[in-house]
Amino acid sequence: MEDQSYFHTFPAAQGTQAGRPFFIAMCPLRVIPKLFVFDEEEVPAELRAQRTLNRARVPEIAHYLLSRRDAYVMSALTASVDAAVKFLPFEPEKQSSLGYLQIPMEARILINDGQHRRAAIEEAIKENPGLGSDNVPVLFFVDEGLVRSQQMFADLNRYAVRPSDSLSTLYDRRDQSSELARYLAAECTTFKTLTEFEKSTISNRSTKLFTLSSIKRASRALLRKGPKEEVTPQERLIAKEYWEAVAEQIPDWVNARQRKVSTADLRQDFIHAHGVTLQALGMAGAELLATHPKNWRSKIKALRKVDWSRTNSPAWEGRAIVNGRISKSTSSVHLASNYIKQAMGLTLSPGDREIESRRSGRSSN
Known part of the structure; x- marks a missing residue:
């Protein structure tokens, strides 16, 4: 088995959608800003996988996290990994869907949904480092290139409807x-x-x-x-x-x-x-x-x-x-x-x- 120090390792559950594997992992908030990349604003829209970050939204979300320290709720982030990942089940003989997800440290992890939450987490932790020990669920997909990532963004937001x-x-x-x-x-x-x-x-x-x-x-x-x-x-x-x-x-x-x-x-x-x-x-x-x-x-x-x-x-x-x-x-x-x-x-x-x-x-x- 390869040296664990070359991998990011998370407790995770494995599943399948449309014949493709995906993973749900628990990630500490403190690693979110370091782990997840957001395509910067200067990249043209046709070469990005998601919308431009609206900086005006970030302080409001950060304030919510800080002001509701004991009562906030944060939904899962969705990300693509541009490298082969490993899944180590807890019980290999039973083909367990629970185990550890290993992501190579050199992998590029791109957020498909949740870029404003990611930026808000970064801002909130600067003010209250104690938030860093909390966790947020992350849905990981293995990246198949820019076209697939752009389609994922479109699909994830196609039926997203703001409550009345x-x-x-x-x-x-x-x-x-x-x-x-x-x-x-x-x-x-x-x-x-x-x-x-x-x-x-x-x-x-x-x-x-x-x-x-x-x-x-x-x-x-x-x-x-x-x-x-x-x-x-x-x-x-x-x-x-x-x-x-x-x-x-x-x-x-x-x-x-x-x-x-x-x-x-x-x-x-x-x-x-x-x-x-x-x-x-x-x-x-x-x-x-x-x-x-x-x-x-x-x-x-x-x-x-x-x-x-x-x-x-x-x-x-x-x-x-x-x-x-x-x-x-x-x-x-x-x-x-x-x-x-x-x-x-x-x-x-x-x-x-x-x-x-x-x-x-x-x-x-």
């Missing part, structure tokens, strides 16, 4: 605004039974009126909270009271909850049945609560007089509707919010007026 914002909100137990959204969907009369928890868009056949992600964005705007900011119990109660007060002034929402009207018809005919308006109501509500903390409930009654129909072009075209279609852009949210603020008798800020002037300029062209 609503599903991420449902499962995220660390984000305060996600917690707020789940609370409101469960406890606020306005959103009970009408919230879509898994999708961030609502189909025509759905009986739901709001998405969990739109509730999160709207309530974050209402409380003027950033993604990482804490939401106090008092603020949570204020949000619940505000949305219930809004619903009292929008009878269609109440009728939808009572199954007196089709949510599909509301989405087709009214602007208030879309996330852009919910977020605009949150933004307007923030100004209302800030300027009228004592009598905001009386001010909000003005919403009952608003014509929310999509045919009300003078109000909504160029705001929440652009060229006859619902717009979810940031400017559309702000412009719709301005209209709602004015409907409630609020004074527009200089920033609001600037946005209004730009809209007027576009309308006159």
Whole structure:
């Protein structure tokens, strides 16, 4: 048997995919930056096996590892080895699939999936060397050249689908605004039974009126909270009271909850049945609560007089509707919010007026 010092040796399991052997090994985090090569950015795309590294993503992942030292989760890396490897089963006579994987030290090991995690591991270990003793699973394939590696990258990412914002909100137990959204969907009369928890868009056949992600964005705007900011119990109660007060002034929402009207018809005919308006109501509500903390409930009654129909072009075209279609852009949210603020008798800020002037300029062209 050859000298072990010339090999990287890892406990591993052997398997087969499409007639090719592969190996799953446990690697200490401290060896990841030294062991795995990433094709540098100056290499042309046609000669690389994966996408260019987005440096902006690395600090966020590194911060996650460091801030969740006792609770982080990291999925497996996938890599190709450009040399012959050896697998030494624990029980050769039984053809065991468990054993040691030996990779020649001179081998080039190229990451097919996980390059941002690799870079983040390197950054995190610099700040907290103790992370180096943790392990990450690595899926090793024997490299068959650049073409095969490029195809592996394409195949690994072909069916990778980012979870919807609503599903991420449902499962995220660390984000305060996600917690707020789940609370409101469960406890606020306005959103009970009408919230879509898994999708961030609502189909025509759905009986739901709001998405969990739109509730999160709207309530974050209402409380003027950033993604990482804490939401106090008092603020949570204020949000619940505000949305219930809004619903009292929008009878269609109440009728939808009572199954007196089709949510599909509301989405087709009214602007208030879309996330852009919910977020605009949150933004307007923030100004209302800030300027009228004592009598905001009386001010909000003005919403009952608003014509929310999509045919009300003078109000909504160029705001929440652009060229006859619902717009979810940031400017559309702000412009719709301005209209709602004015409907409630609020004074527009200089920033609001600037946005209004730009809209007027576009309308006159």
